Each structure stands twice: as C-alpha cells, then as structure tokens.
Amino acid sequence: MTTLHHLDRWRVEHHSRVDLRAAESAATDLLTALGIDLADESTAETPRRMARALAEMLSPTAFEMTTFPNAEQYDELVLVQDIPVQSLCEHHVLPFVGVAHVGYLPGERILGLSKLARTVEYHARGAQTQERLTQRIAEHLRTALGAHGVGVVIEAEHTCMSLRGARVPGSRTVTSALFGRLRDDAASRAEFLALTRSGR
Numbered sequence: 001m002t003t004l005h006h007l008d009r010w011r012v013e014h015h016s017r018v019d020l021r022a023a024e025s026a027a028t029d030l031l032t033a034l035g036i037d038l039a040d041e042s043t044a045e046t047p048r049r050m051a052r053a054l055a056e057m058l059s060p061t062a063f064e065m066t067t068f069p070n071a072e073q074y075d076e077l078v079l080v081q082d083i084p085v086q087s088l089c090e091h092h093v094l095p096f097v098g099v100a101h102v103g104y105l106p107g108e109r110i111l112g113l114s115k116l117a118r119t120v121e122y123h124a125r126g127a128q129t130q131e132r133l134t135q136r137i138a139e140h141l142r143t144a145l146g147a148h149g150v151g152v153v154i155e156a157e158h159t160c161m162s163l164r165g166a167r168v169p170g171s172r173t174v175t176s177a178l179f180g181r182l183r184d185d186a187a188s189r190a191e192f193l194a195l196t197r198s199g200r
C-alpha cells in the first residue's frame, strides 16, 4: 500500500499546484502572443475557459478501490478491453487519445470491475508520456490487489504527431506493462497479449 499512498500523494500535490487565476492570466498572455483576438464577446472569456479546461484534464477524481473475497478461487484472467483513454502529452500538452486493455490474474481478492476503468481514468488525468501512464496504472493495480499478475496495454493516437509535426494521422502508439505471471509465464503472457490485440 505504500506505493499507492505515494501515488495518491503525488496526485494531491499536483492538483494543489493548480492556480486557476495565474493560469487564466497566463492564457491571456499566450493567446494574445499567438495573435488571437480576445476583444469580442465570443472570445473574451476564452482565457478563463482554457485555464479551466486544462485544469480539468489535469485533475484526477479520487475513488475507492473496492475488492471482494475471491470465494470461488477464480484463477483465470480477468480482462476489460477498450477502456477509453484521454490524456495530455507532457512534451506539447496536446491530447493523446485511445484505449486501454487492463487485466489481472486474481489472488485472494477480486476487484470491482469498474475500478479497472477508474484506475485508467485516474492516472490519465495529467501531462505525461504514454509509457509512464501505462506503468503507473499497472503499478497501482499491483500494489492494491496482491494479484498473481497484472497487465496493461494502451493504444493511442498522439495529436502532437497526427495534427502537427510529423502529421501522421491514424498512427497508433502501443505500450504495455506486465507484472507477475503475466510477465514471466509464457502461456499467460501470450494469452493476455492475444486478447489485447485490437485487430484494427
């Protein structure tokens, strides 16, 4: 649980660093410097909206990691596919958007299914690399669950790469983080990765 608390503290500290007033003032400067006219009724409030919209995308929502006893000793893979992911890349602060496939091999306890999606959403709120996001989700589940294995695959399109720069719309970046038997046992690993292959 130490690591989980560490992650939660990191998020709380990060959130408390959001200064909306300073962000709005900086947004005014940035938009003006970029030549966007803030004088008319339609754009007068844009710096405030921009600051709040970005703050919203950087602010995670806390939740309970509800678990239940694994009474039937279910020992096969539990996997939720195609969980939507929306985050911001830390290099350009532009969105990357895609899906996560998150699974685990239960030990003593099973997790409320929605909590896999909530864990993804919780960590996606922030500016980061896709690699780190993938590892954070897996590490959070590993420490919270005591599972025999945890696996996370994320497939996402980075708008910094598709809408500008290299301009490669449709390209998908795939990252994975595996722990325990899903990493070390060849058959479990192969089953997990086969079930996370989107086929697109």
Ligand SMILES: Nc1nc2c(ncn2[C@@H]2O[C@H](COP(=O)(O)OP(=O)(O)OP(=O)(O)O)[C@@H](O)[C@H]2O)c(=O)[nH]1
Pocket (backbone or CB within 6 Å): 089, 090, 091, 092, 128, 129, 130, 131, 158, 160, 161, 164, 165, 166
């Ligand atoms: N590894 C990794 N790189 C990322 C991620 N998101 C964005 N990047 C990359 O961060 C790099 C930043 O490179 P720079 O050369 O400093 O920035 P740039 O001049 O805007 O680069 P271009 O995007 O190639 O135009 C780019 O190659 C991005 O594609 C991510 O989640 N993981």
Ligand SMILES: [Zn+2]
Pocket (backbone or CB within 6 Å): 089, 090, 091, 092, 093, 094, 158, 160, 161
């Ligand atoms: Zn980027």
